[in-house]
Amino acid sequence: MGNVLTIILQRLLLGVLTLLIVSVVIFTAVNLLPGDFAQNILGQGATPDAVASIRRDLGLDQPPITRYFDWLGGVLRGDLGTSFAQANFASFTGTDSGATTVAAQIAPRFANTMFLAMVTAAIAVPFSIILGILAALYRNTVFDRATNIFTLSSISSPEFFLAYILILFLAVLNPIFPSLSNIFEGMAFSERLEKSMLPALTLTLVVTAHMMRMTRAAIINLLASPYIEMARLKGLSPMRVIVKHALPNALAPIINVIALNLAYLITGVVVVEVVFVYPGIGQLFVDSVKIRDIPVVQACCLIFAAAYILLNLTADILSILSNPRLRHPK
Amino acid sequence: MSDETPLVKMRGVKLEGRSDETWNLIINGVDLTLARGEVLGLIGESGAGKSTLGLAAMGYTRDGVRISEGTVEFDGIDLLTASAATKRELLGKRIAYVAQSAAASFNPAHKLMDQHVEGPVQHGVMGRGESEADGIELYRKLRLPNPEEIGFRYPHQVSGGQLQRAMTAMAMSCRPDLIIFDEPTTALDVTTQIEVLASIRDIVEQFNTAAIYITHDLAVVAQMADRIKVLLKGDEVETADTRTMLAAPTQDYTKSLWAVRSFERPRKPDVITGSTPVVSVQNVDAAYGKVPVLYDVSFDMHAGRTVAVVGESGSGKSTTARCITGLLPPTAGQIMLDGEVLPPDYRKRSKDQLRQVQMIYQMADTALNPRMSIGQIIARPVQFYLGLTGGAKRKRVDALLEQIELEPTEYYNRLPSELSGGQKQRIGIARALAAEPKFIICDEVTSALDQLVAEGILRLLAKLQDDLSLTYMFITHDLATVKAISDEVVVMKDGRVVEQGPKDDMFKPPHHAYTDLLLSSVPEMDPDWLTNLLAERGVDNIGDAAVDKM
Numbered sequence: 001m002g003n004v005l006t007i008i009l010q011r012l013l014l015g016v017l018t019l020l021i022v023s024v025v026i027f028t029a030v031n032l033l034p035g036d037f038a039q040n041i042l043g044q045g046a047t048p049d050a051v052a053s054i055r056r057d058l059g060l061d062q063p064p065i066t067r068y069f070d071w072l073g074g075v076l077r078g079d080l081g082t083s084f085a086q087a088n089f090a091s092f093t094g095t096d097s098g099a100t101t102v103a104a105q106i107a108p109r110f111a112n113t114m115f116l117a118m119v120t121a122a123i124a125v126p127f128s129i130i131l132g133i134l135a136a137l138y139r140n141t142v143f144d145r146a147t148n149i150f151t152l153s154s155i156s157s158p159e160f161f162l163a164y165i166l167i168l169f170l171a172v173l174n175p176i177f178p179s180l181s182n183i184f185e186g187m188a189f190s191e192r193l194e195k196s197m198l199p200a201l202t203l204t205l206v207v208t209a210h211m212m213r214m215t216r217a218a219i220i221n222l223l224a225s226p227y228i229e230m231a232r233l234k235g236l237s238p239m240r241v242i243v244k245h246a247l248p249n250a251l252a253p254i255i256n257v258i259a260l261n262l263a264y265l266i267t268g269v270v271v272v273e274v275v276f277v278y279p280g281i282g283q284l285f286v287d288s289v290k291i292r293d294i295p296v297v298q299a300c301c302l303i304f305a306a307a308y309i310l311l312n313l314t315a316d317i318l319s320i321l322s323n324p325r326l327r328h329p330k
Numbered sequence: 331m332s333d334e335t336p337l338v339k340m341r342g343v344k345l346e347g348r349s350d351e352t353w354n355l356i357i358n359g360v361d362l363t364l365a366r367g368e369v370l371g372l373i374g375e376s377g378a379g380k381s382t383l384g385l386a387a388m389g390y391t392r393d394g395v396r397i398s399e400g401t402v403e404f405d406g407i408d409l410l411t412a413s414a415a416t417k418r419e420l421l422g423k424r425i426a427y428v429a430q431s432a433a434a435s436f437n438p439a440h441k442l443m444d445q446h447v448e449g450p451v452q453h454g455v456m457g458r459g460e461s462e463a464d465g466i467e468l469y470r471k472l473r474l475p476n477p478e479e480i481g482f483r484y485p486h487q488v489s490g491g492q493l494q495r496a497m498t499a500m501a502m503s504c505r506p507d508l509i510i511f512d513e514p515t516t517a518l519d520v521t522t523q524i525e526v527l528a529s530i531r532d533i534v535e536q537f538n539t540a541a542i543y544i545t546h547d548l549a550v551v552a553q554m555a556d557r558i559k560v561l562l563k564g565d566e567v568e569t570a571d572t573r574t575m576l577a578a579p580t581q582d583y584t585k586s587l588w589a590v591r592s593f594e595r596p597r598k599p600d601v602i603t604g605s606t607p608v609v610s611v612q613n614v615d616a617a618y619g620k621v622p623v624l625y626d627v628s629f630d631m632h633a634g635r636t637v638a639v640v641g642e643s644g645s646g647k648s649t650t651a652r653c654i655t656g657l658l659p660p661t662a663g664q665i666m667l668d669g670e671v672l673p674p675d676y677r678k679r680s681k682d683q684l685r686q687v688q689m690i691y692q693m694a695d696t697a698l699n700p701r702m703s704i705g706q707i708i709a710r711p712v713q714f715y716l717g718l719t720g721g722a723k724r725k726r727v728d729a730l731l732e733q734i735e736l737e738p739t740e741y742y743n744r745l746p747s748e749l750s751g752g753q754k755q756r757i758g759i760a761r762a763l764a765a766e767p768k769f770i771i772c773d774e775v776t777s778a779l780d781q782l783v784a785e786g787i788l789r790l791l792a793k794l795q796d797d798l799s800l801t802y803m804f805i806t807h808d809l810a811t812v813k814a815i816s817d818e819v820v821v822m823k824d825g826r827v828v829e830q831g832p833k834d835d836m837f838k839p840p841h842h843a844y845t846d847l848l849l850s851s852v853p854e855m856d857p858d859w860l861t862n863l864l865a866e867r868g869v870d871n872i873g874d875a876a877v878d879k880m
Contacts, residue, residue, distance in 0.1 A: 224393070226434040233390060234449045235421030244448075250440035324439055324484045 003329055015309045019302075023075070026301040027068050030294055036060060037084045037292045056126065058084060080106070080302075081295035083290075096223070102299045106281065108185060115183075117265035117283050119196050125203040125211065125258055127320040132215025132254075137242050139220060151209035163202045163275040170198060178218065180275040199276045203269060205262040213302075214257040217252035225249075252319035259315030266311075267304040335406050335580040337508055337540050338364040338387050343400035345382050345391070345564075356382050358564040359400065366507065367538040371555030371572070372546060373587075375780035378561040378862040381430075382545045384510045387542060388425050389417050397632035405507065422449040426501035428530075432493035436485035440690040443481030446500045455504045470880040471536070472529040495529050502533060509534070511543045513552060519642035519807060520851040525552055527853075528864055548587060549853035552576055553860040560584050572857055586782065588855075593785050593814045595792055597834065601632045608633050608801040608804060609654060609687070609769050614663035616646075616653050621647050624660070624825045631769070631818075634795065636802040638816035638833070640809065640848065643664050646825040647805045651771045654803070655687055667769070685715045688762035693776035695753035698746040704731075704757055711764040730760045733797075734790065752783035759790065769801045776811060789816050809852045813837065 038054040039046055055061045059070070074081055080102035087100045131151070135144045154162060171179035177197045187195075219242055222228060231245040270282035281300060288296035321325050333664035345357035358377045360837035364370050364387075372380045382395060389402055389409030402409045404425060409417060426449075437445060447461040456464065462481070469477035470497040485493060494514055501509050514530065515523040531554060534541050536611040543554045551558055551572075558575045560567040560583070568581045579585050618626040624646050631637045639647045654665050656676030665672045667686060673679050691697035698707055708727045712718050718726055728738035734756040745756055755775060762770050772791065776784035792815060794800060804816060812819060812833070819836040821829040821844065829842040836845065853859060 226429055226431060227437040229392070230427065230435040231431060231437070233388065233421055233427040235418040235423060236448065236452055237418065240452070245437050245439075249437070295515075325486050328484050328487060 002068075003324055004320060005324075006236065007320055009315055011313055017312045018309055019306060022305040023048045023072060023302060024068070026298055026305070027064075027071065030297050030301070033292060035292060037294060040292045041084075058087075077248040079103075080299040083288075083293055083296050085291055085293045085296075090239055094128055101296045105296055106284065106299055106303070109279060109281040109284045112183060112278065113266060113269070113282065115192065116196050116199055116278065116280060117262065118271070119193065119200040120203040120207070120265050121262055123200060124207050124261070127204065128208045128211035129215050129254070131208070132212040133219065133242060133247065135212065136219040136223075136246070139216070142174075144216075148214070150211050154205040155209035157200060159206055159271045160275050162205050163198070163272060166198050166202055166205075168202075168312075179276070181278040183279065195277070199269075199272050200279050201274050202275075203265060207264065208263055211254070211257050215250070215254050218253045219246045222249055236273070252323040255318045255322065256312075256315045259311040263308045263311045266307040336363045337366050337368075337405055338362060338400070338402040338542075338642055340387060341401045343378065343383070343386060343402060344398045345386055346396050346398045347382070347876060348396075352367075352756045353396070353398070355562075356395065357386070358563070360564075360566050362387065362559065362838055364508070364540055364542065364562065366417065366559065367540055369541045369543055369555045371543045371545065371551035371558040371559060372561065373548060373551050374544060374561035374567075374670055375782065375813065379564045380546075380561055381512050383561070384512055384544045385427075387508075388421060388510060390421070406781045422506075423453040423455060423504045424507050424547055424780070426504070426506040426509045428494075428497050428509060428511045428514050431517050432497040432514075433485065433517075434847065435491055435497065436493060438485055438784055441482055441484055441495050441509055442488065442500075446481060446496070446503055449500070449503050453504060456592050456791070461503065465499060468533075469496065472496075472499055474499075489522075491526055494518065498526075498530055498533065502537065504816070505537060505539075507540060509539055509541045511541055511554075516545065516547070520809070520849060520853075521642065523550075523853070524851050524860070524863070527860060530554070531860070535640055537555050542558045547853065549855050549859070552855055552857045553853060560587070561682050570821050576855055576857060593788060598817050600636060600832075601635070604633065607631055607666070608668060609803070610666040610669075611650065611654065612659045612664050612666065614650070614653050614665070616649055616658055616660045618649075618658075622661075622825070624653070625652075626663070627822075627827055628663075628801070628818045629827060629830055631801050631803055633768075635801040635817040636795065636804050636815055637818045637820060638804045638806060638812040639822060640806060640812055641822035642807060642848075644824075645822040647807075648773055648821055649825075650822070651689070651773055651803065651805060654771065655689060662747070681715065685765045686766040687771070688765050689756070689771045690758045690762050690775050693778055694751065694758045695746075695778075697758055698761075700746055700752060703743050703745055704749075707746070707757060708760050708764050711761060715765045726764070733763065734760045736760075750783075751779055752786060755779065755787055758792065759787075759794070763794065763798075767800070769803070771803045771805065773805045774807070777806065777808060784811070785814075791815065811850060821848070 006163065036055070038051045039059065041054065044048055052061070062070070071081065079262055080127060082100050083105050086105065107166070131147055135147045138144050167179045170176050178195055179198060181195045181199050183192050183195050221308050223246060228241060228245055231241045236244075266281075269280060272278070273280040273282045281303070284296065285300040287293075288300065340360065340362040342359045342361065343357060344355065344359050346353040347356045348354075360383060362370070362383070372384060374380050382391070385391060386397055386402060387404075389412065391397060393773070402716050404420060407416070407420070409420075412420075416605045436442065438822075438875065443462060443465055446458075450456040450464075452457050452460040455461075456624055461853065465481055466477050469480060472504060474480050474492055476496055480488065480492065480496070488496065488532050498509075498514070515526050518526060527550065529533060533539075541554075543551060545551050545554075547848075555572050558572050559569040560575075560581070562583050567583050568575070569581070570580075575584070576588075578590060609631045612628050614624055614627045615622065627646070629637065629652055639650065641647050649658065653660045653674075656665075656672065656674065656679055657673035664674070667683060672683060676684065705724075705727055709723055712723050712726050716726070727742070731738040731741055736753065736756060741749075741753075746757065749757065758775070775791075779787065788811065791802065802815075804811070806812060816833050818879050819830065819833050820827055821836075821842065829836070829845050835841075836848070839846070841849070850863065856862075
């Protein structure tokens with residue numbers, strides 16, 4: 001096991017290093033955005049004095065290196081900074097609701113996104129794997145072809161299109177689920193689940209094809225191996241040959257594709273959020289980019305990057321663990 | 331279900347394999363009858379269709395193969411018309427299979443015991459507990475070390491010879507009436523092979539199981555089978571009782587198979603003392619990473635002679651070759667070429683030094699670039715080392731093709747995939763010759779080939795050596811090859827040279843105990859050889875057990 005632990009530690013360190021590099025990229029990229037918050041908020045009537053004063057207040061007059069390390073230091077202490085927009089709003093109204101920090105802005109939205117991602121994963125992952133196994137079992141039959149056509153058409157259609165189709169069939173013609181997913185804090189779990197159902201189903205349609213096809217391909221790839229022939233010659237049923245003998249050896253590529261799709265669910269669902277008015281992190285991100293609320297944009301980017309890195313790390317580790325040679329060295 | 335019905339009855343079986351949308355005949359109407367408890371040896375070159383026929387006896391065909399004509403009956407059941415469910419009921423339970431490579435045929439994801447009990451449990455023959463206990467009993471009968479514990483390991487934690495026996499145990503798990511053994515010892519070292527052969531023979535006798543034993547090794551089949559059937563390119567050549575077949579083969583092809591082992595080169599005059607060896611390996615140590623693999627290896631190779639380096643897999647033969655070629659710089663010691671020290675790393679060697687040392691590989695299949703034509707493959711070293719271009723290059727390539735006895739106009743533009751195994755190996759030889767080297771390393775060049783083809787390659791190498799006064803380092807684990815071609819022999823074990831000297835001394839006693847073990851482990855054509863050997867050594871002192879005692 002020592003062997004595996006070393007590998008995991010190595011990967012973790014590598015993950016942290018990647019995140020550090022990504023933080024530089026994020027900071028540089030965000031600072032390359034044309035215009036800044038001060039110009040944006042003052043609009044047409046911006047006098048150089050007013051712009052300079054706001055920039056001074058927000059620390060935008062500091063050189064980029066200083067700002068980067070201030071930001072990084074804050075992040076390491078768990079302080080993602082203060083939202084420009086909220087701080088500005090608070091200073092106008094003279095109230096301080098305590099919601100001006102980036103963390104307070106992002107936290108509820110991120111929780112919502114995670115909730116939707118988990119609901120989707122709970123549906124999509126088992127669905128895709130079972131579909132992939134069945135497609136491998138009945139390969140080159142009508143079932144296999146129908147499954148391929150269905151998943152490929154759903155991945156090829158734009159997300160909003162799928163969303164509207166689902167709304168049409170599951171909310172308008174047959175009112176099973178609500179078409180608006182405006183969930184809020186304090187909502188009961190069952191109600192939350194019900195409201196998230198349509199966005200979750202839409203996302204399921206989007207991510208299924210990738211996972212299902214990888215499951216099918218990874219299994220079929222192994223069917224010519226001598227140990228599969230051996231399993232067949234032992235008189236085992238085709239289902240058992242695939243589930244018990246092929247699947248355990250096909251796990252590594254499947255796990256990797258699942259991780260990529262889960263990361264997508266966390267980071268790339270803006271369109272679905274907009275269609276269903278779901279208060280997730282994607283909308284917040286887009287809004288913040290629009291008004292150049294740099295601390296929020298940076299924090300969102302960092303969270304997205306961390307999600308990708310963490311999920312891929314988990315996938316790597318699980319792939320390693322799925323290999324008995326590494327789990328049980330000689 | 332009377333005892334008169336043969337267990338297996340195949341009549342006029344034709345098998346076809348598909349390639350490029352057309353079906354080609356693999357087996358051309360073979361009859362096969364097997365009585366209960368009988369062991370039939372199926373012998374022939376690779377590509378003769380032995381394995382395909384063996385699998386057809388189970389009513390099974392691989393993808394891209396079909397039974398186009400004939401009947402296959404198992405105990406009166408027609409396997410070709412039986413439903414998939416009926417066949418599944420028979421497979422594993424009454425008909426079992428032992429594959430060539432146990433390492434590839436055990437599922438890497440499950441422990442041996444889990445795979446062992448799967449058959450009995452799924453077929454409802456035994457419960458899991460009972461089957462596990464039976465498995466341990468079978469492991470003990472097959473003389474596996476730690477029978478109580480070995481089943482709870484994963485396949486990669488068990489050695490090849492042990493896996494092969496565990497697979498035989500798995501085949502026995504439902505006490506089948508028939509086992510198909512598909513080259514079960516081909517991938518094993520000679521000393522390990524004996525152990526597996528003895529175990530298989532014992533257990534088949536003990537349970538009176540019928541078996542079809544597929545192999546290309548006559549001496550092996552002579553130990554195992556009651557009757558032998560010889561196949562050639564999909565046709566049956568002859569079938570006879572083992573002793574009759576060995577004593578008096580009637581067909582020319584069978585006789586030629588028997589004759590292969592007779593090739594032997596005449597003895598060369600002794601090396602003049604004091605002459606400089608072409609290549610001298612001096613006190614070489616080498617390691618892969620931190621794992622040492624060679625310890626103080628020294629031997630000389632003189633001009634125009636063949637030095638055979640023998641030993642089992644893992645003994646360091648190929649590693650020594652890698653040190654000589656500079657692919658693996660030694661950690662200590664040095665390699666001399668014509669009395670000059672070679673730089674340890676091939677990147678530091680001059681073009682001329684590189685030219686002098688060439689290599690021919692075991693797997694001609696993978697050693698030739700599949701996308702290059704034969705002409706291009708041979709032309710590359712011609713251009714690289716000799717700087718020839720245009721017409722001169724073409725002329726040289728043609729001359730090389732003639733030297734390896736392939737017609738230049740016919741082969742120049744072909745791709746490796748259009749050649750047979752023996753022809754590919756000839757291309758490998760031509761490529762090595764193209765550099766006009768002094769010294770060629772032949773790494774198991776005949777072990778992937780059939781006996782007749784292998785003999786052709788050995789004769790060609792011998793002729794080239796005489797014509798071009800080449801020096802060969804011949805890596806092999808096959809002592810028959812050593813006998814045929816070598817002048818000197820170096821025996822390696824666990825990264826050390828245990829014995830070296832002229833061939834004649836090597837094959838004459840007294841020799842080192844390990845050399846003795848290797849020599850006596852090579853199966854002989856005498857059907858009583860295994861029995862006698864076991865009686866001599868004792869069942870507990872064969873194979874790995876005997877090696878470990880040294």
